[in-house]
Amino acid sequence: MILELCGLSKTYERGTRSFLALQEVSLSLEAGDFVCIAGPSGSGKSTLLGIAAGLISPTQGWVCFQGQDYSRLSDEALSAVRNHGIGYVMQGPSLLPNFTVLQNVLLPYYVGSSFKKAPAAPVERASMLLEQVGMLPLAAQYPAELSGGELRRVAIARALLLAPVLVIADEPTGDLDEGHTEEVMQLFSQAAQEGAALLVVTHDTAPFRYGNRGYSLRAGVLAAYTP
Numbered sequence: 266m267i268l269e270l271c272g273l274s275k276t277y278e279r280g281t282r283s284f285l286a287l288q289e290v291s292l293s294l295e296a297g298d299f300v301c302i303a304g305p306s307g308s309g310k311s312t313l314l315g316i317a318a319g320l321i322s323p324t325q326g327w328v329c330f331q332g333q334d335y336s337r338l339s340d341e342a343l344s345a346v347r348n349h350g351i352g353y354v355m356q357g358p359s360l361l362p363n364f365t366v367l368q369n370v371l372l373p374y375y376v377g378s379s380f381k382k383a384p385a386a387p388v389e390r391a392s393m394l395l396e397q398v399g400m401l402p403l404a405a406q407y408p409a410e411l412s413g414g415e416l417r418r419v420a421i422a423r424a425l426l427l428a429p430v431l432v433i434a435d436e437p438t439g440d441l442d443e444g445h446t447e448e449v450m451q452l453f454s455q456a457a458q459e460g461a462a463l464l465v466v467t468h469d470t471a472p473f474r475y476g477n478r479g480y481s482l483r484a485g486v487l488a489a490y491t492p
Contacts, residue, residue, distance in 0.1 A: 267431055267462040268294040268317060272326035275312050275485075286312045288485040289326070294431070294462035299453065301473045302466045303490060304482035310466040311356060313482065314433050317464060318353050319343045330431065348376055352424030356435035359420050360408040367391055367404040370423045387426070394422035398448055414440040421449055425456060432456055434465045438472060450475040 275287040286309045294300055304310050315321035316328060319335050328335045330346060338346065360369045370391040395401040398418040408416060417440045424432060432453065438446040453463050454475050465472055473479045479490035
């Protein structure tokens with residue numbers, strides 16, 4: 266098992282009021298799983314992904330990644346887990362403005378070069394991924410020179426650099442047209458075929474045709490997706 270989410274609930278405090286973002290969510294992903302979750306804004310999707318990545322602590326429940334319970338790991342150990350095994354595509358801007366496109370994609374290698382999984386030829390792999398998302402011609406550009414969709418494609422290439430066993434993506438195709446959405450989903454499908462587990466959340470259901478399981482998330486409640 267790559268990822269287990271068990272009984273996750275998350276409550277946020279807003280002034281004197283409490284807001285329940287997730288309600289007893291349980292989900293497991295094995296190697297090769299490609300799980301898509303759809304839901305409207307404010308349904309708890311980003312909170313769920315943040316907890317799955319170890320960036321947010323749940324109010325109740327637990328997360329286990331490759332047999333490691335997040336709650337039992339130090340901050341340093343949890344950071345190592347993320348750097349080593351998880352590729353995370355954030356919903357908002359995530360590229361470093363003073364790094365070129367190629368340097369941004371190589372960032373996980375710079376941070377995690379001590380890990381055995383680091384590619385032997387990182388520049389070549391980064392270039393290959395940029396080519397697959399149609400961004401290689403802009404490898405020397407800086408983030409300020411790119412459109413929203415181009416920024417998203419670079420972030421996706423970066424998340425895949427170290428061939429993570431778990432890919433978490435928050436609205437990865439929100440800024441993309443149909444053609445680039447197809448390219449990204451094919452990359453994700455290839456990662457799943459090679460043994461990674463993918464957890465993707467989205468406003469729409471277009472990515473669902475690529476996944477092997479689909480869910481809906483509304484008001485923090487996870488349920489099987491029904492068209």
